[in-house]
Amino acid sequence: MTAAIEVDSVSVHYGDVLALDQATLRLEKGRICGLVGMNGSGKSTLFKVIMGLVKPDTGTVTIAGGSPAKARKSGVVSYVPQSEDVDWQFPVSVHDVVMMGRYGHMGLTRRPRRVDRAAVADALERVGLANFAQRQIGQLSGGQRKRAFVARGIAQNATTLLLDEPFAGVDKRSEATICTLLSELAGDGATILVSTHDLHALPDLADEAVLLMRRVLMHGVPAEVLQPENLALAFGLDVMNRKGSQL
Numbered sequence: 306m307t308a309a310i311e312v313d314s315v316s317v318h319y320g321d322v323l324a325l326d327q328a329t330l331r332l333e334k335g336r337i338c339g340l341v342g343m344n345g346s347g348k349s350t351l352f353k354v355i356m357g358l359v360k361p362d363t364g365t366v367t368i369a370g371g372s373p374a375k376a377r378k379s380g381v382v383s384y385v386p387q388s389e390d391v392d393w394q395f396p397v398s399v400h401d402v403v404m405m406g407r408y409g410h411m412g413l414t415r416r417p418r419r420v421d422r423a424a425v426a427d428a429l430e431r432v433g434l435a436n437f438a439q440r441q442i443g444q445l446s447g448g449q450r451k452r453a454f455v456a457r458g459i460a461q462n463a464t465t466l467l468l469d470e471p472f473a474g475v476d477k478r479s480e481a482t483i484c485t486l487l488s489e490l491a492g493d494g495a496t497i498l499v500s501t502h503d504l505h506a507l508p509d510l511a512d513e514a515v516l517l518m519r520r521v522l523m524h525g526v527p528a529e530v531l532q533p534e535n536l537a538l539a540f541g542l543d544v545m546n547r548k549g550s551q552l
């Protein structure tokens with residue numbers, strides 16, 4: 306069967322820095338996979354490579370059997386970037402951000418049709434932001450901003466969702482809302498790769514987990530992957546016994 310995401314022996318350098326070293330990962334359709342690794346272990350780089358935003362020096366990436374560029378163009382894949390990577394002052398409304406998910410469906414004119422407006426309204430409703438549609442994106446709370454980007458993926462009908470630390474700076478209620486949404490989307494057949502430092506929440510959210518340290522150290526069910534000895538390998542310390550286990 307064709308994998309939803311296939312990363313095969315991918316290496317990425319930024320100048321002298323080796324960010325990914327022969328990373329290999331295969332995710333099947335409808336799975337939620339948690340991506341865990343210390344700061345600088347290459348998580349964001351892995352997302353960017355899967356999105357086709359960073360080109361691997363060696364190795365290949367396919368999404369549903371096609372190239373990342375093709376997946377991005379056709380709207381198969383959607384990315385919720387780290388907050389630091391977004392210009393929150395940019396003068397766009399929440400509605401505009403979610404409408405961006407429809408661009409791939411609109412053709413060259415990018416003129417929204419009734420079906421596009423309906424998809425945006427449905428997505429905003431689904432993430433609980435219908436009343437915030439006209440707000441400038443930067444005027445939302447951390448959790449609402451994340452939900453706006455998830456809504457963009459929903460409006461897009463993306464079947465592969467990549468979320469880079471969606472729970473960072475987000476309160477427990479928003480985290481629970483996002484987790485429920487992700488479970489529903491996976492239930493509908495979406496494949497979800499989500500990086501997080503919240504290790505205790507991971508077994509409830511994810512079907513599988515990946516430990517990254519430039520390369521994939523381990524990939525399996527969260528309860529096994531998150532064993533203290535494995536985390537010690539990836540982080541070099543006893544993280545599960547640290548208060549709160551927020552890395």
Ligand SMILES: Nc1ncnc2c1ncn2[C@@H]1O[C@H](COP(=O)(O)OP(=O)(O)OP(=O)(O)O)[C@@H](O)[C@H]1O
Pocket residue numbers: 319320322323324342343344345346347348349350351
């Ligand atoms: N544009 C860039 N130019 C140079 N080095 C970079 C660039 N982006 C990332 N790096 C370096 O590549 C390595 C991997 O970075 P990356 O952002 O992928 O890690 P990460 O696991 O997402 O980290 P964090 O948890 O802190 O977000 C780090 O050493 C980082 O400093």
